[in-house]
Amino acid sequence: MSLERVKEYVLEHDINAEAVLVGGSYVTGGAVAGSDMDVVIIDDTIEHYCRESVNYEGIPLEIFKYNQSSLDMIMTTESFTGIPFMTRLTAESVILLQCKQTGSAIIQKAKKLLTEGPHPISTSEIDSRRYQITDLLQDFEVERPFHETVYILIELLSDVQELICREKACWSGKGKWAARALTEADPTFQKRLEETVAHYFKTSKKEQLVQCVDEKLACYGGRLFAGYIE
Structure with a gap:
């Protein structure tokens, strides 16, 4: 689908649009x-923010509608949560249409x-994550049904x-994006x-995986349980 066809679709359904951006894998x-x-x-x-999913000419469209202040707010919030879904999507977008450079300004901010x-993150936030990882490691080490172990492992990773x-x-x-983020932040550890x-999924042996996580956790003070206060 051409970007012009997307533009036509949007104009048919949102005549008040001040800017229309297209991002994601079709652009990158x-x-x-x-x-x-x-x-x-x-x-x-x-x-208010609105999200709509539609199929148009065989292409699934994920449409995110914001006013300018709500988009500013979500991007600011993401700078604290650390997960830049909307920030990255906006930053890597191309402009289909805009009024008064609205789209350009938003992309530059993103x-x-x-x-x-x-x-x-603060020391207390690091300790909170150490505590959570400790709890998950202990759950992972215990023998339990495979399906339970898999879900524990997903959360642990x-x-x-x-x-x-x-x-x-x-x-x-x-x-x-978790795998991509870790590869960018620490490619050596991501590979290991x-x-x-x-190795765990091939052999059902947990020791290497537990050791890998423990060694990395030691960089932040190791496992944390006794004495932790939230």
């Missing part, structure tokens, strides 16, 4: 079969925020990624972690 070059096209609409006549990175990325003042992520996870 990573689109595969089934990839959706992300469309950001800035419309100051709407009061690029600035993305480059600056998330706000640093996510929390480890978040700790490493945030402590390094790097963006973190969820799902596929991937190898130990593969």
Whole structure:
């Protein structure tokens, strides 16, 4: 689908749009079969954020509608949560249409925020993540049904990624973006972690994976349980 066709669709359905941006894999070059096209609409006549999913000419469109203040707020919030979903999407977008340079200004702000990175986390936040990872490691080490262990492992890997990325003042992520974020923040550890996870699924032996996480956790003070106060 051409970007002009997307523009036509938006204008048919949102005549008050002040800016229309298209981002995601269709713009960055990573689109595969089934990839959706992300469309950001800035419309100051709407009061609240709205997300809509539609199929248009065989292409799934994910449409995100904001007024300018609500988009500013979500990007500022992401600088504290450390997961730049909307910030990255906006920063990497192309402009389909805009009034009074609205789209250009929003993209420039998003690029600035993305480059600056998330706000640093405090010592207490690091300790909170150490405590969570300790609890998950202990649960993982105990013999239990395989399906339970898998879900524990998923959460463990996510929390480890978040700790490493945030402590390094790097963006973190969820799902596929968690792996990408960790690869960017600490590629050596990401490779080793991937190898130990593969070893666990191949052999059902947990020791290498636990040792890998413990050694990395030691960089932040090790496991934490006794004496932890929230």
